[in-house]
Structures are given as structure tokens and as C-alpha cells.
Amino acid sequence: MPVRIQTADFDISAEIAALRKTNPKIGAVASFVGVVRDMNEGDAVAGMFLEHYPGMTEHALQNIITDAHARWDFFDSLIIHRVGQLAPLDQIVFVAVTSAHRGEAFDACHFIMDFLKTNAPFWKRESTPTGERWLDARVTDDAAAARWKQ
């Protein structure tokens, strides 16, 4: 269950190949890629800086994966999250899950992403025409994570 925080971009195809290459029991790989948009809350976004809290970030992501394993039977997972300066079109985050059948992979991937949004210490600072601004947390993200507790 690797977790990587990095400034460098990542190759989705290579990451998925590496995640599943040694296990012939895998029948499904579900993945999610988050990317930088050029617009947020009606303002043009020229770029964003992603900050995290080293040490806690890895711990928080491992905890999310442990929670996912307690709920679904899947083989392996991978989380990559970039930090530093990013521009529109750049990839930010990658989550992949391998399992025997698609249901577990889809659900675990969705769960990991929802809790990454609410529980992992990352912060975005956007560059807009009116200056730099820290993003506010979205109520919809809390609702998305809360859904899994029902």
C-alpha cells in the first residue's frame, strides 16, 4: 500500500502496470486522476501551489488505506499526490486499487479519494487575476466522506 508525495509528474500507465504486474489474481484496476482546472469559483486560475504537512500526510494517507482494507477485499492500492507549483492541465493526484472483481476496486478507490479530500493535510493556494488565495474547504467534500459512514 504505497503512498508517495512528490513534486514530479507521474505516468499513469507505468504506475498501473507496476501495481498489478506480479499478481495474476487481479481482475480489476480502478483509478482516479485529479487535475488542475483553469477556473475556480468564477475566477481564472493561472496556477496553484500545493502545500502539505510532511510526516502527518503519509500517516493520514496510510490510515485511509487501512480503513479501506477493513471495508473491502482488495489486493493493493497506490496514492500519489503532487506538491509544489502546478499549472492548469497538470496532474495533481492519482489513486489506484486492484482487486479480483470491479466492485471492490471501484468502491475502495472512491472511498480513498473522498477521505483524502477531507482527512489528508494538503492545502491549495491559487493564483488568480486578483492575487493569491488559499482555497476554502468545500462542504460538499465533507458530505461525500460522510456518505460512507451511513
Next chain:
Amino acid sequence: MIKVVYLARLRDALGTSSEQIPAAQTVADLLIILRNRGGVWAEELAEGKAFKVAVNHALANPATALKSGDEVALLPPVTGG
């Protein structure tokens, strides 16, 4: 000494990224010490403000006990992903 770390928007608002506080019994005690500075400290760390506290990289609550050498972090609402 307890190391206190301020992250992201809170670091910018408070104008400092980290400091050493001589002693505090609990997270609640530490927050009182910081709020008692007044001004932006009282404002940003007021009761009901949306921030979380981590002690040694794990989320904590007001009753969490503190000891010398701990690292306490004040985290604004997270916005990753």
C-alpha cells in the same frame, strides 16, 4: 518545550511558521495561551473557528495531553486532491 507549527493560511495569517512554547498541559491550555496574545491570534484561533489540531502527526482534541518535545500543528481545513 513544545514545538507549535502553523500551516498554510494560518501561517500566513499569524505571520509565523513555528515556535517553541515553554509548557502547556493540554491542547486546550495551549490554545488559551495563544488566544491570550490577542489581536490576530484571538481572532484566528477563536472558539468555533474551523481548524484542527494534530499532536505528533495525529489528529488531537482539546483534552489531548501535551509533554515536552511534542510537535503540535494547527491545521486549517484541508483542500487537497
